[in-house]
Amino acid sequence: MISIRIRYIGFHPYVFPEEMSFPVGSSAGDIFTVLAETVGVDYDVFLYEHVFLLDGVRLEEGVFLRPESRELMIFTMSMGG
Amino acid sequence: MNGFNGKMLFVDLTNGTTQVETFDEKFAQTYVGGYGFGARILLERMPAGADPLGPDSMLGFVTGPTNATGPLFGGRYTVVHKSPVTGGWNDANSGGFFGPELKRAGFDAIFFTGISEKPVYLWIKDGEVELRDASHLWGQDCKEVWETLKQELDPRVRVATIGSAGENLLLSSNIINDGHRAAGRGGCGAVMGSKKLKAIAVRGTGAIEVADKDTILSVNQVISSTLADPPAPLAGYLNGNKKWGTTSLTYNSALSGDSPVKNWGGSGIVDFGEQRAAIFKPEVGDQYLTSHYGCAQCPMRCGAEYRVDTGKWPLGDTERPEYETAAAYGCNCLNDDFEAVMKCNEICNRAGIDTITGGSIVAWVMECYDNGVLTKEELDGIEANWGNAEAIVALTEKIAAAEGCGKIIGNGQLWAANYYGKGHEYLTTASGIELGMHDPRMPGVDGYIRPFQYDPTPGRHVKGGDNRTPLSDPNRGNADVAKTAGTEILNTSGMCLLGGAALPPNATNNFVGAVLGFDFTPELSLTTGRRIWMLRHAFNLREGITRDKMDIAPRIAGNPPIATGPNAGIVREPEKAGDLFFEAMGCDLKTGMPKREVLEQLGGLEIAIEQLGL
Ligand code: SF4
Numbered sequence: 001m002i003s004i005r006i007r008y009i010g011f012h013p014y015v016f017p018e019e020m021s022f023p024v025g026s027s028a029g030d031i032f033t034v035l036a037e038t039v040g041v042d043y044d045v046f047l048y049e050h051v052f053l054l055d056g057v058r059l060e061e062g063v064f065l066r067p068e069s070r071e072l073m074i075f076t077m078s079m080g081g
Numbered sequence: 082m083n084g085f086n087g088k089m090l091f092v093d094l095t096n097g098t099t100q101v102e103t104f105d106e107k108f109a110q111t112y113v114g115g116y117g118f119g120a121r122i123l124l125e126r127m128p129a130g131a132d133p134l135g136p137d138s139m140l141g142f143v144t145g146p147t148n149a150t151g152p153l154f155g156g157r158y159t160v161v162h163k164s165p166v167t168g169g170w171n172d173a174n175s176g177g178f179f180g181p182e183l184k185r186a187g188f189d190a191i192f193f194t195g196i197s198e199k200p201v202y203l204w205i206k207d208g209e210v211e212l213r214d215a216s217h218l219w220g221q222d223c224k225e226v227w228e229t230l231k232q233e234l235d236p237r238v239r240v241a242t243i244g245s246a247g248e249n250l251l252l253s254s255n256i257i258n259d260g261h262r263a264a265g266r267g268g269c270g271a272v273m274g275s276k277k278l279k280a281i282a283v284r285g286t287g288a289i290e291v292a293d294k295d296t297i298l299s300v301n302q303v304i305s306s307t308l309a310d311p312p313a314p315l316a317g318y319l320n321g322n323k324k325w326g327t328t329s330l331t332y333n334s335a336l337s338g339d340s341p342v343k344n345w346g347g348s349g350i351v352d353f354g355e356q357r358a359a360i361f362k363p364e365v366g367d368q369y370l371t372s373h374y375g376c377a378q379c380p381m382r383c384g385a386e387y388r389v390d391t392g393k394w395p396l397g398d399t400e401r402p403e404y405e406t407a408a409a410y411g412c413n414c415l416n417d418d419f420e421a422v423m424k425c426n427e428i429c430n431r432a433g434i435d436t437i438t439g440g441s442i443v444a445w446v447m448e449c450y451d452n453g454v455l456t457k458e459e460l461d462g463i464e465a466n467w468g469n470a471e472a473i474v475a476l477t478e479k480i481a482a483a484e485g486c487g488k489i490i491g492n493g494q495l496w497a498a499n500y501y502g503k504g505h506e507y508l509t510t511a512s513g514i515e516l517g518m519h520d521p522r523m524p525g526v527d528g529y530i531r532p533f534q535y536d537p538t539p540g541r542h543v544k545g546g547d548n549r550t551p552l553s554d555p556n557r558g559n560a561d562v563a564k565t566a567g568t569e570i571l572n573t574s575g576m577c578l579l580g581g582a583a584l585p586p587n588a589t590n591n592f593v594g595a596v597l598g599f600d601f602t603p604e605l606s607l608t609t610g611r612r613i614w615m616l617r618h619a620f621n622l623r624e625g626i627t628r629d630k631m632d633i634a635p636r637i638a639g640n641p642p643i644a645t646g647p648n649a650g651i652v653r654e655p656e657k658a659g660d661l662f663f664e665a666m667g668c669d670l671k672t673g674m675p676k677r678e679v680l681e682q683l684g685g686l687e688i689a690i691e692q693l694g695l
Contacts, residue, residue, distance in 0.1 A: 009337070010333065011318050011330075012316070012317045013313050013317050049314065051523065051524050051647050053350065056350050056351065056645070057645075057649070058646075058647050058649060073336075075333055075338075075647070076317070076318075076330075076333055077339075077525055
């Protein structure tokens with residue numbers, strides 16, 4: 001397990017812990033599942049609402065948590081304006 | 082008649098004459114209002130190939146059924162004309178109070194033709210119409226014109242006007258009403274300036290009948306309770322908008338890949354960085370806040386008045402820059418000086434410059450300068466380095482004054498590149514117009530790329546485009562058409578797109594039906610939205626703007642892809658998205674020409690069939 005810093009920059013009323021632990025090798029899907037469960041939102045809705053950056057790189061299919069991973073930033077998807 | 086006065090005013094500025102024409106319920110139900118009315122009228126009455134800045138060019142100010150009839154968020158009117166930027170159809174809507182006031186003054190729309198010999202303004206008071214000399218207003222900025230006319234005419238007068246940019250026929254010019262609300266895109270200020278029409282002043286006390294007040298009230302009640310206590314997951318978005326308007330998003334968007342960065346060539350998280358982006362956290366601007374404001378009929382009141390007494394540019398009373406302005410003049414220029422953004426906002430509002438175009442021009446100049454394509458000498462001594470706040474303000478001042486390089490760059494990126502004969506590789510335009518500040522390369526929002534390239538008003542983020550259905554899904558084309566048709570109805574009805582999140586399902590259709598007095602079902606709404614889109618599209622086809630002539634700068638679609646950050650490696654497929662959309666619309670995939678039977682099925686498009694020779 002490694003501990004990842006979570007930074008949520010969204011306008012949804014979701015509250016995340018500042019740090020969360022995941023097994024090394026977790027896939028993007030594994031992480032999204034845990035995050036969606038943490039805030040109690042449907043997985044697809046949660047994914048649609050956000051963009052995820054793991055250490056500045058987009059977290060998506062094919063990206064896995066490595067021992068050196070440090071920070072996950074979660075951004076709200078724009079609704080225009 | 083329900084929902085409208087049933088009257089349009091036609092003004093011939095060459096002869097100084099006015100004429101009132103009437104329309105009936107059927108016309109309103111067929112074309113809704115706004116640019117639905119506008120496209121129907123211009124397609125019929127404006128000659129094909131007319132010079133947008135010439136006497137045959139028509140300029141319309143059109144209200145919608147929700148204006149002055151009670152629906153919450155229903156305060157927006159639309160300016161329509163042929164764009165001197167794209168050479169095709171243009172519509173631009175604006176909030177404030179001008180639209181509802183025009184309707185209360187007795188007219189649902191005004192269409193201008195001709196060119197006045199000297200500057201004039203139109204004064205409408207409760208059905209009385211007068212063209213007046215505007216020599217004393219010519220040269221005044223948009224805020225000054227409103228103040229002058231308030232003193233001269235009526236303290237409650239509402240005014241739509243051009244500033245120096247429109248007077249000087251700059252293609253970045255817009256029309257400003259209520260001092261700072263903008264009908265922004267497509268060069269409408271230049272069209273108004275070419276007619277020597279400085280302003281329209283309206284004052285009205287009339288009432289508009291509606292068919293079904295109870296339905297309007299009940300939908301309003303749902304909206305009010307949603308806004309009072311927004312349910313998750315809308316709470317953050319709506320509360321953010323109530324408190325900070327569109328700027329609630331600016332910081333988030335600068336880093337998430339939503340805002341374009343470095344003239345659409347960079348990545349916020351890498352090239353701009355969190356520290357610099359932090360200047361756009363919404364609470365940063367609160368130190369300047371004096372009050373909140375909203376448009377007519379708006380319960381959200383997303384705007385704010387600021388007062389800036391200190392710093393490099395003590396502006397006094399000003400307005401909070403909207404998201405689009407802050408992104409265009411902020412991260413897209415790598416500018417982290419919020420005071421400079423406020424200053425540019427004020428310059429643009431006074432001079433009547435579209436801030437999306439203004440900021441995008443500066444970003445293009447900076448990239449050209451950075452690559453040695455434009456020199457300090459060509460820029461009147463301005464050192465246009467990325468993020469140089471003084472240079473950003475100086476370039477914007479040059480445009481506002483139409484002076485030196487401002488006369489050139491003030492016509493937009495493409496016009497300037499053609500004038501200089503260089504810099505085309507750094508253009509970030511679609512069919513010649515700069516783009517709204519939402520990057521279609523952002524993960525999950527590929528829907529913007531299709532309207533950016535292929536809407537009859539290219540470069541807009543407010544014209545539909547489906548984000549939820551993958552391109553590989555056979556239903557994508559239909560989903561895009563449905564979303565676009567829905568947006569056509571929302572826009573033409575006079576509703577505000579920003580309020581959309583607070584609306585219960587089917588609210589706009591229910592409002593339109595209740596105001597006009599007919600059963601505006603979702604099916605009928607879809608047909609009507611498609612009809613209105615077809616009218617705008619037909620206007621372009623008649624001008625020779627076939628689908629294959631509508632282009633977009635390659636980098637906007639990820640050619641080449643961004644190297645870092647959230648949008649890294651993403652390549653969009655505008656051609657494929659366009660194919661699916663045009664197919665679902667019933668148009669030829671190469672030219673975009675609709676099939677005659679499709680137009681016949683949609684109905685109300687006899688004028689398009691005739692004008693396109695189908
Ligand atoms: S949400 Fe903002 S722009 Fe829209 S109507 Fe309200 S105040 Fe005007």
